[in-house]
Amino acid sequence: MSRIALAGLLLSAALPALARDVSGEVGYLQRIALDPGATVVVELTGPGGMVGEYRAATDGKQVPLPFSISTDDAGPLFLRAAILVGGSPEWVSDMVPVDAGDADVNLGLIQLNAFIPMGFSSQMRCGDTVVDVGFVGDEARLRVGGVVYELPQAISGSGARYSDGKTPETMIWTKGDTAMVTIEGKELPDCVATAAPAALPFIARGNEPGWVLNVSAEGMVLSTQDGTEVRTALPPANQTEDGSVFATEQMTVTVSPKLCRDTMAGMVYPLTVSVTAGESELAGCGGDPAELLKGNWVVRAIDGGPLPPDAEVTMSFAAGSLSGKSACNRYNAGVTLTGESLTIQPGAMTMMACPDPLMAVERGFMDALKAVTSFDFDQDSGALVLMAQDRAVVTAVPAP
DSSP states (O other): OOOOHHHHHHHHSOOOOOOEEEEEEEEEEEEEOOOOOHHHHHEEEEEEEEEEEEEEOTOOOOEEEEEEEEEOSSSEEEEEEEETTTTTEEEEOOEEEOOOOSSSSEEEEEEEEOEEEEEBBBEEEETTTTEEEEEEEEEEEEEETTTTEEEEEEEEEEESEEEEESOOOOEEEEETEEEEEEETTTSSSSSEEOOOOOOSOEEETTTTTTEEEETTTTTTEEEETTTTTEEEOOOEEEEETTTEEOOOOSEEEEEEEEEEOOTOOOOOEEEEEEEEEEEEEEEESSSOOOOHEEEEEEEEETEEEEEEEEEEEEEEEEETTTEEEEEEEEEEEEEEEOSSSSEEEEEEEEOOOHOOOOOOHHHHHHHHHHHEEEEOOOOTTEEEEHHHHHHTEEEEEEOO
């Protein structure tokens, strides 16, 4: 290799990755004044999680509001925006695709819609852990992984503090759009509200008799297997001890933030839903099961056996993909989630050589991923359990 070629190679290796700017404006069509204390949050996410964020106080400004995010990720991305008031979403956007490439992108006006809470009012990001947060009267509800914590309000000098009063304690202390969260005595990193609350549209379904409920900004539509259809406008959500209640003359829908398992397929869903329409009392599940997998996990057991202390195995689920460390190497995999099953297709891996015990763990983990057919959560610990038919092959907990 010539000196010129070598110098060029060294120079290119020293240069940082080129950043691109993703910009635009956020706004809504309704003639409603924005709260002067509102915060704009815009997030860019890729297969491995969030790659960029814009967060700014509105300081009394009104929509449309500009934003700009700089990211080194040149792959295909998704953008989501929200306007938060007091840490809770008031306006949210749908997911907006951002094409791959190095060039700057201006997305124009990102339209926001009024947010209607569906069980949990918002999400917070505490380091690598995502916490769903909702409030009912004087009680806060947290969901981490598959576990829901109900926390009465406690006395505090500032902000709003909620605690179960146990030892070890689970608590949340909110201050604006930030919070401190402790789960069973383990303090999480400082939490900030995200731009990804559980917004409309929303679908629920049940069996015996079969029914499907579609809830969107346009209204609620209930369809049953005997051909009956009930249509109604979407009413405001009323927060009760049972969850979010949408009540009209034609039907009443209750959405509760409790894990629900489909009675036929066994798939686990994030919400339990009940519908009263005339003389019919219907029970079923709602929400997107992928929301339960999303985030970062640390594997604690493979095929029922605990991992060696020096074996680091992690999983990070995103839209249609899985990545992480497999004790020795980094890996990527495709994920297919349907109403009946979860399948994982291992893809590219790095090719490092490690000590034999770690290589054995890696082989066992990759074989376990190939065998996965479904997932569930341990009802006591909330641990994520990947199943191969009726056998637990991977057990993981939220990343600390």
